[in-house]
Amino acid sequence: MKWKRLLQLTILSAATIVVASCQHEQAVTIKQLVRDHAAHSDNMLLNDKGDTLYVANMDINTVSILDAKTKKVQAEVSVGKEPRQLALSPDDQYVYVSCLYDNQVDVISTKEKKVVDSIEVGIQPYGLVTSQNGDTLYVANYQSGTLSIIDTDERKEKKELKIGDRPRTVTITKDGKKLYVPHYLDGDISVIDTEKEKVTKTIKLAASPDQPDRKKSQGVPNTVEQFVISPDGKKAFVPHLLTNIDTPINFEETIFPAVSVIDLEKDEEIIDERKELFDEINIRDVKNENMIVSNPYDVAFQPDGSKAYVVMSGSEDLVVFDLTRGGNATQILRRIKGDNPRGIAISKDGQTLFVHNAMSHDLATIQTGGDSPYARVKMTGEPVKLIKKDPLPKDVREGKTIFYSANSDEFAASITGNNWMSCASCHADGDMNRLTLMTPKGPRNIPSNVVTTETGLFLWDGTRNEFADYIHTVQGEMGGMTELDPAKPMPEDVQHMYDLIFAFLQDPNSFPPPQSPYRQKDGRLTDTASQGEQLFNGKGNCLSCHGGEFFTDSPKAVNEEGKLTELNTNFLHDIGTGNKLDVPSKGDARGQYQNPRDGKKFDTPTLRGVWATAPYFHDGSAETIEEAIERHGNDSIPKLSKGEVTAIAEYVKSIE
Numbered sequence: 001m002k003w004k005r006l007l008q009l010t011i012l013s014a015a016t017i018v019v020a021s022c023q024h025e026q027a028v029t030i031k032q033l034v035r036d037h038a039a040h041s042d043n044m045l046l047n048d049k050g051d052t053l054y055v056a057n058m059d060i061n062t063v064s065i066l067d068a069k070t071k072k073v074q075a076e077v078s079v080g081k082e083p084r085q086l087a088l089s090p091d092d093q094y095v096y097v098s099c100l101y102d103n104q105v106d107v108i109s110t111k112e113k114k115v116v117d118s119i120e121v122g123i124q125p126y127g128l129v130t131s132q133n134g135d136t137l138y139v140a141n142y143q144s145g146t147l148s149i150i151d152t153d154e155r156k157e158k159k160e161l162k163i164g165d166r167p168r169t170v171t172i173t174k175d176g177k178k179l180y181v182p183h184y185l186d187g188d189i190s191v192i193d194t195e196k197e198k199v200t201k202t203i204k205l206a207a208s209p210d211q212p213d214r215k216k217s218q219g220v221p222n223t224v225e226q227f228v229i230s231p232d233g234k235k236a237f238v239p240h241l242l243t244n245i246d247t248p249i250n251f252e253e254t255i256f257p258a259v260s261v262i263d264l265e266k267d268e269e270i271i272d273e274r275k276e277l278f279d280e281i282n283i284r285d286v287k288n289e290n291m292i293v294s295n296p297y298d299v300a301f302q303p304d305g306s307k308a309y310v311v312m313s314g315s316e317d318l319v320v321f322d323l324t325r326g327g328n329a330t331q332i333l334r335r336i337k338g339d340n341p342r343g344i345a346i347s348k349d350g351q352t353l354f355v356h357n358a359m360s361h362d363l364a365t366i367q368t369g370g371d372s373p374y375a376r377v378k379m380t381g382e383p384v385k386l387i388k389k390d391p392l393p394k395d396v397r398e399g400k401t402i403f404y405s406a407n408s409d410e411f412a413a414s415i416t417g418n419n420w421m422s423c424a425s426c427h428a429d430g431d432m433n434r435l436t437l438m439t440p441k442g443p444r445n446i447p448s449n450v451v452t453t454e455t456g457l458f459l460w461d462g463t464r465n466e467f468a469d470y471i472h473t474v475q476g477e478m479g480g481m482t483e484l485d486p487a488k489p490m491p492e493d494v495q496h497m498y499d500l501i502f503a504f505l506q507d508p509n510s511f512p513p514p515q516s517p518y519r520q521k522d523g524r525l526t527d528t529a530s531q532g533e534q535l536f537n538g539k540g541n542c543l544s545c546h547g548g549e550f551f552t553d554s555p556k557a558v559n560e561e562g563k564l565t566e567l568n569t570n571f572l573h574d575i576g577t578g579n580k581l582d583v584p585s586k587g588d589a590r591g592q593y594q595n596p597r598d599g600k601k602f603d604t605p606t607l608r609g610v611w612a613t614a615p616y617f618h619d620g621s622a623e624t625i626e627e628a629i630e631r632h633g634n635d636s637i638p639k640l641s642k643g644e645v646t647a648i649a650e651y652v653k654s655i656e
């Protein structure tokens with residue numbers, strides 16, 4: 001295998017020798033292929049020649065290679081689990097693929113159209129980009145909080161740089177001197193000097209200030225999906241969400257889309273240029289109402305820099321910003337054909353936009369109409385299928401499509417009012433988002449969906465026993481299905497929607513608990529964690545509540561027929577974690593409200609993958625696992641020494 005790679009490399013460098021020959025003289029120059037523009041990691045890339053598109057089919061575990069002119073799929077290459085983003089080598093010879101759930105980067109040879117190598121990286125690799133001469137590959141490891149710096153000749157990691165919580169996508173400047181790595185959940189952006197291989201600055205996206213009118217855009221930045229540099233290299237557009245955490249959770253008052261603009265000379269946000277609903281995004285529909293868009297995901301610029309196109313993955317729209325005239329949105333193309341648009345690329349002539357739909361696995365084409373400020377974008381033709389076969393069961397695919405959708409017109413009943421938000425607007429990509437929202441019962445930490453269907457009752461206070469109870473979330477927080485009376489039996493087609501989402505949440509491939517970095521390389525527990533395991537199972541008394549395969553006693557809350565019921569409160573526990581803002585409630589079973597809660601007792605949370613879901617407790621008040629353990633009161637656990645807590649914590653952090 002090794003010699004074969006060496007051979008490939010030799011051929012590669014031979015190919016870069018340009019031989020100019022005329023009748024009498026011969027000149028040989030060695031031309032190094034160096035990229036002459038900024039580049040960002042994405043789920044879809046167009047190569048520099050503009051003739052080939054590469055698309056990561058995230059849950060199909062393939063990469064499609066298409067002819068950009070004919071839009072014919074030339075190959076669908078099998079890769080590792082959950083390919084999320086792609087990077088091209090500057091010479092177009094290789095496509096690097098981050099395989100999120102395999103903790104590796106696959107290397108596709110564009111000539112051979114197959115994987116020729118795999119590179120081991122950190123936990124859950126996401127964004128990746130090559131250096132401008134191609135000798136280095138940078139990979140952001142989402143769960144490790146690191147950047148792998150990889151020698152592309154050796155295909156080996158040279159260095160793993162700590163850069164902070166949940167780095168997501170990666171972008172390199174035209175001169176190759178800087179990398180930008182947004183952190184998904186907190187809106188920080190690390191600026192990395194590629195020569196020093198060090199973080200030199202952190203750009204903090206600003207919070208949008210509170211407004212007297214809560215229905216106006218406001219909140220803290222999170223769910224940062226992209227960082228795309230404008231053609232002149234001076235600015236970057238960063239699509240993300242704003243979450244209003246200091247007012248009670250309410251439809252139209254909690255989640256807002258935004259696109260922030262970064263000045264790349266000063267490496268600061270240009271706060272005045274942030275694009276928000278009702279201000280810079282203020283387009284009215286035929287009924288003269290503001291058009292709401294949601295879950296901004298990716299950006300493409302007109303090659304002359306005159307416009308920016310942003311895909312809204314939730315509401316499935318394209319928003320056009322005119323950068324020559326103030327930078328406001330001038331058009332919203334409602335409903336790109338296909339489901340869940342997450343990627344956008346523009347042809348070299350600036351005429352055609354390619355849009356990657358992540359749930360329907362197809363490619364939509366939109367004509368830009370050119371550079372003129374009066375040009376209008378237009379959908380052309382039907383989307384082209386990117387994959388041969390969707391291996392996901394049909395109900396899982398449909399449920400997943402609903403989970404990520406904020407399209408109010410698409411399903412049996414609207415999942416959200418007015419295209420406002422998707423489940424993923426709070427459960428960032430299905431996970432927690434580190435935020436705690438205020439609810440009528442008190443503050444509630446947004447949980448991750450890892451093994452959520454296996455852990456007995458739903459919600460921190462265990463007030464839901466069946467998934468259709470989420471109609472309360474859909475009606476109250478998302479403004480959907482408002483025409484239905486939750487006390488009445490649900491219409492069959494609406495019940496079916498909940499069954500579909502449930503099937504998606506239950507599929508083991510949807511949200512596998514992430515590998516724990518607290519284990520040894522071979523997966524075994526460390527010595528400290530082994531001691532902790534004994535304490536956990538013995539003296540610590542943890543098993544009495546966090547027992548079983550899913551580390552919770554909640555599945556025992558059943559009635560005489562053995563069916564899960566939120567009326568059985570024997571498995572809720574008051575461990576002294578009540579918050580002063582928690583209040584007794586009538587609960588929220590569907591219909592007659594008959595599962596009251598005292599505001600002190602909570603459902604035992606699972607500990608699978610818990611190392612990755614700080615902060616802890618129903619109100620997000622414990623920052624670390626150690627703190628969470630130490631705060632178990634009311635004699636739920638015995639007095640433990642510091643050393644015992646450390647050992648138990650090390651074990652808990654190792655649970656996958």
Ligand code: HEC
Nearest residue numbers: 422423426437444445446447452458459460461473477501
């Ligand atoms: C506005 C933000 C928001 C939206 C939108 C949202 N959730 Fe949640 N979700 C939360 C919060 C906050 C909690 C915890 C609430 C509690 O326990 O009282 C939660 C809890 C959950 C839980 C319970 C986890 C457990 O094990 O107890 C599941 C499952 C869930 N949400 C799924 C969904 C689905 C499916 C959707 C879309 C239909 C959705 N959520 C939409 C904020 C949101």
Ligand code: HEC
Nearest residue numbers: 540541542545573577602603604605616617618628636637
């Ligand atoms: C009497 C039942 C009970 C016992 C015993 C118990 N726990 Fe818990 N644990 C809970 C409950 C209930 C919560 C949630 C409290 C809240 O949200 O306010 C919790 C929360 C946690 C959390 C935070 C999880 C998260 O996602 O927020 C951790 C970590 C944890 N427990 C670990 C332990 C360990 C380790 C032990 C043994 C030393 C232990 N627990 C013993 C009931 C228990």
